Amino acid sequence: MSTVTIRIPMPLRNYTNGADEVKVQAATVGEALQFLGANHDGILSRVLSPEGELRQFVNVFVGSQNVRALGGLATPLAEGQVISIIPAVAGGATRARDVRLMQLKSVIPEVTPGEALAMQAGGAALVDVREQDEISQGSPPGAMRLGRGYLELRIEDAVPDFDRPVVTLCNGGVRSLFAAEDLRRLGYRKVFSMAGGFSRWKNEGLPIEIPPRLDAPTRERYSRHLLMPEVGEAGQMRLMQSRVLLIGAGGLGSPAAYYLAAAGVGTLGVVDHDVVDRSNLQRQILHTDARVGTSKVSSARQTLEALNPAVKVVGYEAHLESRNVEEIFSGFDLVVDGSDNFPTRYLVNDACVKLGLPNVHGSVYRFEGQVTVFWPKYSRQRGPCYRCLYPEPPPAEFAPSCAEAGVLGVLPGVIGLLQATEAVKILLGIGEPLVGRLLYFDGLRGAFTELALDRDPKCRYCGDNARFPGYVDYERFCANVAA
Amino acid sequence: MATLQLSGELKARIENLVRTGYPHETCGLLIGRQANGTVSVTEALAARNLNRERARDRFELDPQAFLDADRHARDTGQEVVGIWHSHPDHPARPSEIDRSLAWPGWSYVILSVSRDGIQDFRSWRLAGNRFEEEVIAP
Numbered sequence A: 001m002s003t004v005t006i007r008i009p010m011p012l013r014n015y016t017n018g019a020d021e022v023k024v025q026a027a028t029v030g031e032a033l034q035f036l037g038a039n040h041d042g043i044l045s046r047v048l049s050p051e052g053e054l055r056q057f058v059n060v061f062v063g064s065q066n067v068r069a070l071g072g073l074a075t076p077l078a079e080g081q082v083i084s085i086i087p088a089v090a091g092g093a094t095r096a097r098d099v100r101l102m103q104l105k106s107v108i109p110e111v112t113p114g115e116a117l118a119m120q121a122g123g124a125a126l127v128d129v130r131e132q133d134e135i136s137q138g139s140p141p142g143a144m145r146l147g148r149g150y151l152e153l154r155i156e157d158a159v160p161d162f163d164r165p166v167v168t169l170c171n172g173g174v175r176s177l178f179a180a181e182d183l184r185r186l187g188y189r190k191v192f193s194m195a196g197g198f199s200r201w202k203n204e205g206l207p208i209e210i211p212p213r214l215d216a217p218t219r220e221r222y223s224r225h226l227l228m229p230e231v232g233e234a235g236q237m238r239l240m241q242s243r244v245l246l247i248g249a250g251g252l253g254s255p256a257a258y259y260l261a262a263a264g265v266g267t268l269g270v271v272d273h274d275v276v277d278r279s280n281l282q283r284q285i286l287h288t289d290a291r292v293g294t295s296k297v298s299s300a301r302q303t304l305e306a307l308n309p310a311v312k313v314v315g316y317e318a319h320l321e322s323r324n325v326e327e328i329f330s331g332f333d334l335v336v337d338g339s340d341n342f343p344t345r346y347l348v349n350d351a352c353v354k355l356g357l358p359n360v361h362g363s364v365y366r367f368e369g370q371v372t373v374f375w376p377k378y379s380r381q382r383g384p385c386y387r388c389l390y391p392e393p394p395p396a397e398f399a400p401s402c403a404e405a406g407v408l409g410v411l412p413g414v415i416g417l418l419q420a421t422e423a424v425k426i427l428l429g430i431g432e433p434l435v436g437r438l439l440y441f442d443g444l445r446g447a448f449t450e451l452a453l454d455r456d457p458k459c460r461y462c463g464d465n466a467r468f469p470g471y472v473d474y475e476r477f478c479a480n481v482a483a
Numbered sequence B: 001m002a003t004l005q006l007s008g009e010l011k012a013r014i015e016n017l018v019r020t021g022y023p024h025e026t027c028g029l030l031i032g033r034q035a036n037g038t039v040s041v042t043e044a045l046a047a048r049n050l051n052r053e054r055a056r057d058r059f060e061l062d063p064q065a066f067l068d069a070d071r072h073a074r075d076t077g078q079e080v081v082g083i084w085h086s087h088p089d090h091p092a093r094p095s096e097i098d099r100s101l102a103w104p105g106w107s108y109v110i111l112s113v114s115r116d117g118i119q120d121f122r123s124w125r126l127a128g129n130r131f132e133e134e135v136i137a138p
């Protein structure tokens, strides 16, 4: 035991009744501080952490030596030594960033991770603005992972309702403030930032999911998609999870299916009851000379799987009829109609209207073609269905005979790929689909014309008070139906 | 409101240290006596800024300098009564960082300095959670 003097700095003297020195008996620095604390309530917690270690912002000297350089709190004391408690003196100018953050915090309401979770359950959009490599370590389940860089480009597709509450989150709660401000500027009225970010979310034990990531060969295959922010990894994964049904593996269905498979659409359904005919090969590029006489569905599957083995091809070797149309359509996200006959077009239309599916419609005739999207359920714009334009099929004698109608072989390529383009846009939720618009292509003139298509509010299938009147199997006008 | 008594001579000395140190933050200690809401400064010392990586916007006063100043002050019946530091190209107001690291009972003299010289010279004192400005009198 030695008697030593502890020098108290001015900031701590309110604990010692103003005394600038306290004499204690102790063998070590730690003991001396404990003694000081026992006699002067509150002072110890300013010097030692709850774990009993020297606080970061305090230095203790014995004589002229810092105890951190000696034996720490175990440093032995000799009679008459002087212990000095020295408050660390530090600070700094606030940078512009800090000023900005304080301003942001004053205008953007912050919520805790727990509150954010509750808000999400109540319908709020939880938007994760972190980078892909951060998100791959985990993200709140159901969060929209839109990234920070392209947030403004993606948010409107993800959250079309400006009154829907949006909670932004990043890793620490700073980037999310900036993101929240951007969203407010875009017109979102209820924007919150999650304080503490994902690290606090994780620390509080809230649910986490590891979002699936593309593996290296997949990233390489779709690298040109990944380079575009409108697609990106999330968009590519969406395509890979998408299911598109092609009506017909003919002139329109061939190029459409070929490119949709190349684009990575995960499941391609193909409805075709026909076999490959030599006269098909002038335009139906899925098929080959060697496969003449074999089923179009199996021929299509061979070609599509050879191009992209990851694509699942589901074949339906059947006529589309009222008894099977819903069974076949259910589970698909979108239908590409490449049929060339009225009974099928009406069935496709009616089933799509009933099931709320987008119907990407195309047709070709000689040197011309047209494409549009029938999708009365489209939330951003109310367009027509096929029956709004043609409530009933024409009588058989006015219908062009498909067997006799010629078509320039490349023409279905143009129209089928316009259909594929519409399909990809709709699956990704980007751009403006051809809803309420018909794109007409005149191959000989080399000209596109856009026509507005109006919906019929009294349409029996999609009109304002329409109740589904049922499917109709119209009489087939010609036997060979694939375009 | 507390008053900081600082002679023109000491003020000029601090200003000179701050100008010379620009664009880095410079810091030091004030020695004097404190009684009845008035702080009389008798000496202004310079100290080394230990924060080298961010010397433009952070300072960390060398504890050894503090120890020496404290000893010197006590030997002459005085004490360390405050800190001075500069804010290069920023206002002479305590920053959020200053506030979070501040101690009660001291005067915090802050100088705003730019390439063109001293812009502002003010003093602050922690009152609870926030800083209040002090009057500087010669």
Ligand SMILES: [Zn+2]
Residues within 6 Å of the ligand: A091, A092, A093, A094, B085, B086, B087, B093, B094, B095, B098, B110
């Ligand atoms: Zn400062």
Ligand SMILES: [Zn+2]
Residues within 6 Å of the ligand: A384, A385, A386, A387, A388, A389, A456, A459, A460, A461, A462, A463
């Ligand atoms: Zn309709």
